[in-house]
Structure formats: structure tokens, C-alpha cells
Amino acid sequence: MANIAIGIHGGCGTLAPHLLSEVDWAETRQHLADSLHSAWKILSRGGRAVEAVEAAVVVMEDSPHFNAGHGAALTEHSEHELDASIMDGETLGAGAICAVRTIRNPIKAARAVMEKSDLLLIAGAPADEFAQRVGLDIVPNSYFTTPRRVEALASLKAKSARQEIAMASEAERHGTVGAVALDAKGNLAAGTSTGGFNNKPGGRVGDSPIIGAGTYAANGICAVSCTGMGEIFIRRVAAYDVSARMRYAGKGLREAADAVIAAVGSHKIGAGLISVDAGGKVYAPFNTLGMARGWVETDGRVYVATHQEVHAMGVA
Numbered sequence: 071m072a073n074i075a076i077g078i079h080g081g082c083g084t085l086a087p088h089l090l091s092e093v094d095w096a097e098t099r100q101h102l103a104d105s106l107h108s109a110w111k112i113l114s115r116g117g118r119a120v121e122a123v124e125a126a127v128v129v130m131e132d133s134p135h136f137n138a139g140h141g142a143a144l145t146e147h148s149e150h151e152l153d154a155s156i157m158d159g160e161t162l163g164a165g166a167i168c169a170v171r172t173i174r175n176p177i178k179a180a181r182a183v184m185e186k187s188d189l190l191l192i193a194g195a196p197a198d199e200f201a202q203r204v205g206l207d208i209v210p211n212s213y214f215t216t217p218r219r220v221e222a223l224a225s226l227k228a229k230s231a232r233q234e235i236a237m238a239s240e241a242e243r244h245g246t247v248g249a250v251a252l253d254a255k256g257n258l259a260a261g262t263s264t265g266g267f268n269n270k271p272g273g274r275v276g277d278s279p280i281i282g283a284g285t286y287a288a289n290g291i292c293a294v295s296c297t298g299m300g301e302i303f304i305r306r307v308a309a310y311d312v313s314a315r316m317r318y319a320g321k322g323l324r325e326a327a328d329a330v331i332a333a334v335g336s337h338k339i340g341a342g343l344i345s346v347d348a349g350g351k352v353y354a355p356f357n358t359l360g361m362a363r364g365w366v367e368t369d370g371r372v373y374v375a376t377h378q379e380v381h382a383m384g385v386a
């Protein structure tokens with residue numbers, strides 16, 4: 071079989087190990103493995119990279135353990151505004167939605183924009199309406215809320231009232247999910263989905279729905295999905311920068327991705343990404359305490375991690 075590959079991230083804002091119960095960590099790892107399984111099933115039957123990316127992201131959007139879909143961050147007004155994008159490295163086709171409030175799986179809406187419209191990015195209520203028109207699941211905004219996000223928002227508001235916002239950890243603020251895949255025909259794809267960051271102002275949009283910043287894929291080079299403070303990733307055109315370093319400077323994936331994390335990190339922010347090259351090598355650098363992530367080796371063995379320790383999760 072030709073090389074196939076899948077890599078995922080669940081955000082670089084991972085909490086310190088002692089802040090969650092072992093049951094919660096185990097469930098987080100299991101949901102990462104479930105995400106990988108659903109993508110691998112598609113890829114191993116000859117399915118397309120774009121399909122695999124969507125499937126992987128949907129599982130993480132449906133999990134309460136990640137900042138995307140159910141479990142997404144709350145705005146300062148205790149609402150959810152979600153962003154997502156997807157890119158097909160074969161055609162350079164892409165689709166994205168931002169600041170949506172009712173689409174159960176924002177990544178599906180991003181794919182629908184790519185495949186069922188002439189547009190690339192739709193913002194706000196018209197994007198919610200578009201999703202409804204194409205038959206996607208619509209939910210009340212409260213569907214996305216989890217007790218952990220409510221607590222995080224209260225704690226951030228308290229810190230900001232005491233002017234201690236700089237003390238708020240990355241984990242209290244950030245998160246995102248993303249996936250990259252290589253299919254048996256050599257096509258690459260990337261997708262990203264997020265609630266942004268806790269306590270964000272209404273209307274704020276980060277890098278996740280911006281092609282080139284949070285998401286990028288080009289056949290023959292790489293596919294990339296980023297996580298970390300989006301304002302910096304947009305300024306650094308981070309996802310595209312990984313591919314540009316490979317294409318124009320002849321760097322390998324590891325060197326290109328490390329250089330981009332160093333460049334973004336020079337702004338004193340937490341940063342991470344998941345990436346795969348045209349040969350199916352997956353690489354997931356980050357500069358924070360941890361980043362939820364996972365990948366499947368070419369022999370089908372599944373690995374996930376939230377901090378340094380890597381856990382084997384059986385065979386896909």
C-alpha cells in the first residue's frame with residue numbers, strides 16, 4: 071500500500087497534569103485515539119485526505135476535552151463563536167467559516183463552503199444560515215458550553231479584575247483542534263477548528279479560519295494546522311511559512327516547522343502545530359508544557375500524548 075498518514079492536535083494550551091483527574095486525562099487520550107481511528111479507516115480504504123481530516127476533526131469537536139465544537143471557549147459575553155477551515159492540497163481548494171454560533175461541527179461547514187459554494191470564507195450569521203441550507207446539524211449556542219469552560223471564564227474574569235491577566239496560563243485561555251493527512255494517491259489536506267480563546271471579545275477572529283495562517287496544504291510539500299495565539303500566527307503567515315521554507319529553501323519538514331515555532335514563539339506566546347510531509351512523515355512541535363496530539367505509524371500503530379510521555383493506543 072502507498073504511504074498514508076494522519077496526525078492530529080488538540081491544542082497547545084494543555085493543562086498541567088495535576089489540574090485534571092486521571093479519568094479525564096484517560097478520556098482525552100481515548101478521544102484522540104478515536105479521532106485517529108476514524109481518519110485511518112477512511113485512508114486505509116483508499117479515501118481522500120480531505121475526508122480523513124474532516125472525520126478526525128469531527129471527533130474532537132464532539133468531545134468536551136478540546137476547545138472546538140462542544141467544549142469550545144466562551145467569549146467575554148459567555149457565548150461561543152467558532153472558527154474553522156479546511157484545505158485540499160491537490161487543488162489548493164479551501165473553505166472556511168468564522169464567528170458562527172449554531173453549527174454543531176464547524177469543520178463540516180468549512181468543507182461545504184469549499185465544495186458547495188464559490189466562496190472561501192463566510193462570516194457570522196450568514197455562515198450559520200449557509201450551514202443550515204446545506205443540511206448540516208444546527209444546535210443552540212448552549213450546546214457548546216461545558217462546566218470547565220464556565221469555570222475558566224470566571225477565573226479569567228477574576229484575574230483580569232485584579233489586573234493579573236498576564237498570570238493566566240495558556241491553558242486557561244487557549245486551545246484548538248486540527249488534523250493533517252496524506253492519502254494513498256499522494257494528496258495532502260489540513261483542517262483546523264476552534265472556539266478561539268476564553269474571554270475573547272465578541273467578533274474576534276483568529277488564525278484558524280485563515281488559510282495560510284492557521285491551515286495550509288499543498289501536494290508534494292506538506293499540510294499544516296496551527297495552535298496558539300492567532301494574532302501572531304496571522305502576522306507570521308505561519309502555516310504557509312512552513313511550506314515556503316520547504317519549497318523555496320529546500321528545508322525538510324522538521325527544520326521548517328521548528329523554525330516557524332521559533333519565529334512565532336519569539337513573540338513570547340505558546341505555539342504548536344501538527345504537520346505532515348509528502349512522504350507521510352508527521353511532526354508535531356510545540357513550545358508549551360504540553361500539546362494534545364496523536365499520529366498513526368505506517369504499520370497502523372496508534373500513538374497519543376498530552377505532555378512529554380507518549381502512549382501506545384493499539385492498532386488502527
Ligand code: ASP
Pocket residue numbers: 081082083243244245246264265266267275276277278284296297298299300301
Ligand atoms: N489559534 C486559536 C486562535 O487564535 C487558538 C489556539 O489555538 O489556542 O483562535
